[in-house]
Amino acid sequence: MCGIVGYVGKNDNAIKTIINSLEALEYRGYDSAGIAYINDNHINIVKRQGRIENLKKDLNLDINSNLGIGHTRWATHGVPNEINAHPHKCGKITIVHNGIIENYSELKTMLIDNGYAFSSDTDTEVACATIDYLYKKYNNMLKALQKSIKILKGSYALGILCDDNLDTLYAVRVSSPLIVAVKDNGKFIASDVPAILSYTNEYYLLDDGDIVVLKDNSINFYNKELESITRNSFIFEGDLEEVKKDGYEHFMLKEINEEPRVIKDTISYYFDGTKASLMKNIPDLNKYKDIHIVACGSAYHTGLVAKTLIEEIANIPVMVEIASEYRYKKVFYNEATLVILVSQSGETADTLASLRKAKEDGIDTLGIVNAVGSSIAREADNTLYIKAGCEIAVATTKAYSAQLALLSLLALKLALINNKISDEEFNNLKMQINKLPEMIKELIKSEKYRKIANKIYTREDIFYLGRKIDYAMSMEGSLKLKEISYINCVAYAAGELKHGTISLIEQDTPIIAVITDKDIKAKTISNLKETKARGANVILITNEVEKDNYYDEIISIPNIHPLIQPIVTIVPLQLLAYEIAKLKGCDIDKPRNLAKSVTVE
Numbered sequence: 001m002c003g004i005v006g007y008v009g010k011n012d013n014a015i016k017t018i019i020n021s022l023e024a025l026e027y028r029g030y031d032s033a034g035i036a037y038i039n040d041n042h043i044n045i046v047k048r049q050g051r052i053e054n055l056k057k058d059l060n061l062d063i064n065s066n067l068g069i070g071h072t073r074w075a076t077h078g079v080p081n082e083i084n085a086h087p088h089k090c091g092k093i094t095i096v097h098n099g100i101i102e103n104y105s106e107l108k109t110m111l112i113d114n115g116y117a118f119s120s121d122t123d124t125e126v127a128c129a130t131i132d133y134l135y136k137k138y139n140n141m142l143k144a145l146q147k148s149i150k151i152l153k154g155s156y157a158l159g160i161l162c163d164d165n166l167d168t169l170y171a172v173r174v175s176s177p178l179i180v181a182v183k184d185n186g187k188f189i190a191s192d193v194p195a196i197l198s199y200t201n202e203y204y205l206l207d208d209g210d211i212v213v214l215k216d217n218s219i220n221f222y223n224k225e226l227e228s229i230t231r232n233s234f235i236f237e238g239d240l241e242e243v244k245k246d247g248y249e250h251f252m253l254k255e256i257n258e259e260p261r262v263i264k265d266t267i268s269y270y271f272d273g274t275k276a277s278l279m280k281n282i283p284d285l286n287k288y289k290d291i292h293i294v295a296c297g298s299a300y301h302t303g304l305v306a307k308t309l310i311e312e313i314a315n316i317p318v319m320v321e322i323a324s325e326y327r328y329k330k331v332f333y334n335e336a337t338l339v340i341l342v343s344q345s346g347e348t349a350d351t352l353a354s355l356r357k358a359k360e361d362g363i364d365t366l367g368i369v370n371a372v373g374s375s376i377a378r379e380a381d382n383t384l385y386i387k388a389g390c391e392i393a394v395a396t397t398k399a400y401s402a403q404l405a406l407l408s409l410l411a412l413k414l415a416l417i418n419n420k421i422s423d424e425e426f427n428n429l430k431m432q433i434n435k436l437p438e439m440i441k442e443l444i445k446s447e448k449y450r451k452i453a454n455k456i457y458t459r460e461d462i463f464y465l466g467r468k469i470d471y472a473m474s475m476e477g478s479l480k481l482k483e484i485s486y487i488n489c490v491a492y493a494a495g496e497l498k499h500g501t502i503s504l505i506e507q508d509t510p511i512i513a514v515i516t517d518k519d520i521k522a523k524t525i526s527n528l529k530e531t532k533a534r535g536a537n538v539i540l541i542t543n544e545v546e547k548d549n550y551y552d553e554i555i556s557i558p559n560i561h562p563l564i565q566p567i568v569t570i571v572p573l574q575l576l577a578y579e580i581a582k583l584k585g586c587d588i589d590k591p592r593n594l595a596k597s598v599t600v601e
């Protein structure tokens with residue numbers, strides 16, 4: 001998603017600082033980049049389509065400037081080109097923008113009637129003209145920004161310059177992340193923490209409707225009523241190393257290699273091996289008899305896994321819903337409903353809207369979040385943090401695994417509350433949990449993924465199959481592969497195959513099958529035999545020792561308690577996707593068209 005950076009300081013290196021910070025946000029995904037900087041009492045704007053490298057070629061980084069704003073754009077309104085790239089300037093106002101202005105079309109008509117002309121297709125230029133229009137009316141920037149917040153509908157974070165105050169950087173936040181940081185003589189705004197980590201790890205979070213005014217010697221926060229306010233600062237727990245590749249070829253590979261540590265950190269934060277720790281560290285769940293899990297993408301897939309675990313082991317019904325559907329559909333709650341929102345970023349627009357919907361209906365909410373202090377983390381009644389650290393690769397891996405780990409603990413707690421786990425089973429599970437990091441490390445070491453990838457990476461279609469929890473795992477495996485390799489792959493419930501999909505199976509069509517659920521294993525095997533009979537190339541990921549003729553390749557994984565089995569099952573699925581995408585020469589960490597944090601609906 002778009003990246004915003006703004007800097008004002010006593011030093012004259014604003015351009016270098018802004019470019020450096022924008023580069024730290026590259027992982028978010030973007031298709032053009034731009035900067036506005038002040039030099040010789042004049043605002044200069046340079047923007048280019050494509051990577052920041054293109055921008056740098058046409059920018060003199062050594063020009064003196066102590067104030068500027070920069071942006072990486074992920075196109076929403078209008079194609080990715082230079083005209084639509086940010087910053088935009090209208091009259092005396094220059095802005096960079098993340099998010100969406102929902103009523104931009106009506107505002108554009110009003111502004112055209114008032115003499116404004118537009119050169120881009122963006123909602124951002126409309127926001128810029130709106131602020132300029134209000135600035136002309138009130139002749140006061142703070143008042144203009146306050147009124148703009150009332151008029152501009154949607155979710156947005158803005159970095160703003162005004163021709164009349166060339167020593168000042170303004171920023172506004174409405175439902176789109178924005179942080180503020182201060183280091184020695186420099187002050188920053190940014191859409192995410194990595195942008196500031198070369199300078200400081202302390203940052204302020206803005207609330208919805210906040211306005212910030214930064215000068216080289218002052219920083220002032222205002223609320224919607226233009227009252228002066230203070231905001232709490234946070235310390236980012238990781239460091240710059242965390243956002244560096246550390247010798248790995250890709251962030252995705254680095255992050256998969258971090259899974260053993262992340263799983264250990266997430267589990268040990270809530271569970272020290274005693275039932276008492278789970279009871280204390282995870283909120284009281286006694287009263288809930290009905291659970292809704294709401295999320296998007298991979299986070300939604302963790303919900304599907306959790307549904308099977310909670311229903312089958314804890315015996316509580318769970319509904320899992322994609323957030324963009326949930327927020328608009330009729331939902332049936334009762335007084336014993338808990339709504340769980342799963343989100344790595346804590347800023348996903350649809351998940352946040354679903355949280356707000358549940359809260360408006362008076363339903364208890366629980367966030368499972370990675371980004372500390374993010375909107376979902378702050379707005380949910382309770383929040384449990386996963387301990388994944390900063391995830392840079394657009395395709396989630398370690399955060400997905402940490403979400404699984406935390407949801408498994410939640411299922412365990414619910415199972416204990418409902419007396420569904422004997423002491424013996426609990427002790428056994430505890431021992432296996434301790435061994436999880438080693439098991440994952442062993443799986444990561446295998447050379448098998450590359451060998452299998454070599455045989456299938458040129459295929460145009462790949463199918464994933466599984467039943468029940470293995471179907472949920474297949475869905476995540478398939479999403480991982482399609483997003484980073486651009487291969488058209490789909491996950492099917494194995495029993496559904498013969499209702500249509502089997503017509504797609506040809507000689508050598510790769511089928512990646514997951515079998516970890518013993519109870520349903522025989523059924524999936526029959527389905528695989530049906531595909532084999534039609535020429536499929538079956539790659540089996542299983543926790544069973546298999547010697548048979550219904551597969552061509554086998555990846556063996558440890559056979560452990562169902563509550564934690566998914567945490568190891570996912571490793572081969574992630575690594576297969578990685579190796580295939582690598583052989584195809586794809587931009588693994590920044591797949592085309594994708595964004596790390598989806599703050600628009």
Ligand code: F6R
Nearest residue numbers: 297298299343344345348395396
């Ligand atoms: C896929 C991926 C996405 C996210 C989804 C939700 O690899 O990363 O599908 O899982 O956009 O994001 P969060 O978890 O930030 O709400």
